[in-house]
Amino acid sequence: MNNTLRTLDLNLLVTLQALLDEQNVTRAAQRLHLAQPTVSVQLARLRARFNDPLLLPGPRGMRPTARAESLRAPLAEALALLERAVAPLQPFDPAVDARVWRVMASDYGASTVLLPLLPRLYAASPAARVAITGLAPAQMVAQCERGDVDLVVHITADAPPQLHHRPLFTERYVLAGRAGHPKLRRRPSLARFCALDHALVSPDGGGFHGVTDVALAQHGLRRNVALSVPHFLFLRNALVRTDLVAMLPERLVRGDPAFRVVEPPLEIAGFEMVLLWHERVHRDPAHRWLREQIALQAG
Numbered sequence: 001m002n003n004t005l006r007t008l009d010l011n012l013l014v015t016l017q018a019l020l021d022e023q024n025v026t027r028a029a030q031r032l033h034l035a036q037p038t039v040s041v042q043l044a045r046l047r048a049r050f051n052d053p054l055l056l057p058g059p060r061g062m063r064p065t066a067r068a069e070s071l072r073a074p075l076a077e078a079l080a081l082l083e084r085a086v087a088p089l090q091p092f093d094p095a096v097d098a099r100v101w102r103v104m105a106s107d108y109g110a111s112t113v114l115l116p117l118l119p120r121l122y123a124a125s126p127a128a129r130v131a132i133t134g135l136a137p138a139q140m141v142a143q144c145e146r147g148d149v150d151l152v153v154h155i156t157a158d159a160p161p162q163l164h165h166r167p168l169f170t171e172r173y174v175l176a177g178r179a180g181h182p183k184l185r186r187r188p189s190l191a192r193f194c195a196l197d198h199a200l201v202s203p204d205g206g207g208f209h210g211v212t213d214v215a216l217a218q219h220g221l222r223r224n225v226a227l228s229v230p231h232f233l234f235l236r237n238a239l240v241r242t243d244l245v246a247m248l249p250e251r252l253v254r255g256d257p258a259f260r261v262v263e264p265p266l267e268i269a270g271f272e273m274v275l276l277w278h279e280r281v282h283r284d285p286a287h288r289w290l291r292e293q294i295a296l297q298a299g
Contacts, residue, residue: 008049010082012042012045013078014032015032016046016071017075017076017079018032018039019062020055020064022061023055024061025039025040025043050067050071052067055068089284091285094125094286094289095124096127097128098128099128102131102149102151103131103150103151104132104143104149104154105133105154107231108232109135110132110153111232112171112251112298113168113273113275114130116297118130124293137160140154140160140163144276144278150290151276151277151291152276152277153274155271155273156274160276162278163278164276164278166274167273169273169299170271170272171249171250171251172250173211173212173248173250173264174249174253175193176245176248176253177239177244177246178239178241178242178243178259178260179259179260180260181243181245184245184260184262185260188262189265190265192265193264193266194221194222197244198225198227198246198247199229200225200227201231202228206228211247212268213225215267215268226244227244235248236252236253240259249271275294
């Protein structure tokens, strides 16, 4: 901000607009709910400020000078913008809102949190658009700060402390294979579990070691991981087409007739899903509405 604005009393600009509109000190004072002498004093300050008479006596009130006329349009525009900027937030109406919501999520988060949300979202806000971007932990905070991302669906364990968070649900792992899998008719023993051919999701790409392997190592055991993929969608299709099995988050396969699901023979630590957002949108009515819709659907 330059020195001109720092030393300017903005109330003088409101008075100037009233004087230009009314071209009469008495009527301007009535419009502003001020005493006439007060407006006269403010006019004197304005004249000193602009080094111009601004308004001159005429036969029918006061006539603006050329300098005053040059101020009329930009002054009206600036005051209108300022009034909108400081006005109270208007209630959010999803029925007429047409913004683009940008949400960052893994394919698991998109499938279990965002996909079930869509019918509710489009029913309440038919003109809304949703852009889902892949999970990028290294850029998450910066993108939220810039407004490139509105919300993030992530796991609590990896949630950056710079962002607000709201827990959504706790997930657990189950053992899954294709429907009719000959070795999943019942819960396998630990030895049979290790003898199965496993697949897993490695978000970083190419890894053959996961939370299940950590749990097995505590028992001095290992399993055979035959397939490592970067996304759950590919893994799902691979399980349906082969005799591979996988430890999967339960919500991905719950009630799906394409899969046979059994309890694993050992306890595998689950995880909590959480919704993340930046302080810049924390109090925004529209963002608060969307967060509530997600939480209601996820619960």
